Amino acid sequence: MAAAGSMDQFASLRRGTTAEELATVLREMIMTGALAPEEQLREEHLSERFEVSRRTVRDALGILAHERIVRHYRHRGSRVVRFTEQDIRDLYRVRRTLEGAAAREVRRASGEKLEKLERAFDELARATATGVAAEIVRCDLEFHRAVVAILGSARFDEFFTAIAVEMRYAIAMLESAYAESKLRPDEALEEHRAIYTALASRDVGLAERLVEEHARQNEELLVKALAQPDPS
Template sequence: MPVDGRIPTLSRGTTAEEVATLLRDLIMGGTLKPGEQLREEGLSAQFDVSRRTVRDALGILARERIVRHYRHRGSRVVLFTENDIHDLYRVRKTLEGSAAAKADELTDAQLKVLTEAFENLADATRAGNANEIVSRDLEFHQAVVGLIGSPRVDDFFAGIAVEMRYALSILESTYHESSKRPAEALDEHRAIWAAFVNRNVAEATRLVEAHADSNERLLVDAVAATDVVHLAP
């Protein structure tokens, strides 16, 4: 079992949600790699929980689109394709572009939420914790989408948030922006924040699209270079 020795033993009372949380953290942190197989029997023994609990946990992660189940081959950590990346960023650019189009209509209350999200990202960048930076980065973009002012759009973005965080963690593990170019990465987000604060529709639109395009290109390259685990079915 590829994850032996890397996962703590859990109690028999552990729920599927708790197992899913642990596996999710291992995927986001790169311990479980793209393409790695997740065998129910091995995880059940490792966690000391039932196979049903493991199966339910994998189902949670499958719905979040970071685990995929293959018929007769079991479950594996998602290995993004180039088409996956383009599709994910098509959604992101559509939503953030819609937010940018409303930049001149934003209220002070809405901008306060965006400012708090940017400040949290800045604090995480200064602290230098890569996982925290990835989380705060996603929360900043979630706050941008929140400027649309639609609870249904917010719910939709929340539905792809785990998948987006996985994409951002692949970017971080490949390019190590938090350690190699922390100031530059933060400056890109600062510019987006400033464009919204200044209620500048044209600048906000240009910057969110440029930032997403840049990340999309990097992620396509990162996926091609990802340290993939190929296991026999």
């Protein structure tokens, strides 16, 4: 469960709040751990907490369920997702497939795509310097989105977007378990720098190997974290 009082960091929403706005707040609470894996999301409680209608809460939870970070159980209500090992394996299999394909296509990538990747890396470096975990997680995801964008395919971009919230949740779990932003910020950033440099120099073999190694390492770390006892 989330720490007592952790919801207090999120101010009550204004009257007339939409389901999308409430979903945004709840999503951030999940990403930061203010709402913990398997925590029950009671419509009545959330309605009172955020001073919105139960219909708004219900619709917001539906949005998060569509993003696969909340699950609805018949007769038991909604809970924050706790990833299984298979969830992690599936997500990283998709990511390796997309990013590996991007590495193989990088020789044909436009200068605009590589400039976008450079900006994404610069933003990740800036975020790493701040040490703010949530910002690092966000920029980490945007870096990998820019890698996939090298493919120059709207369909692949949309496919990445479809799993982006789950991937952000996975990266946030990785940060929570291993505190990379505090314990090895330079090492974690250098892994991304190596990927960026290989792609920017259009070194297909090296880029493909690095994106595979990076994804595989994170996949195994997450699987290991799932096996650890819940500290709560």
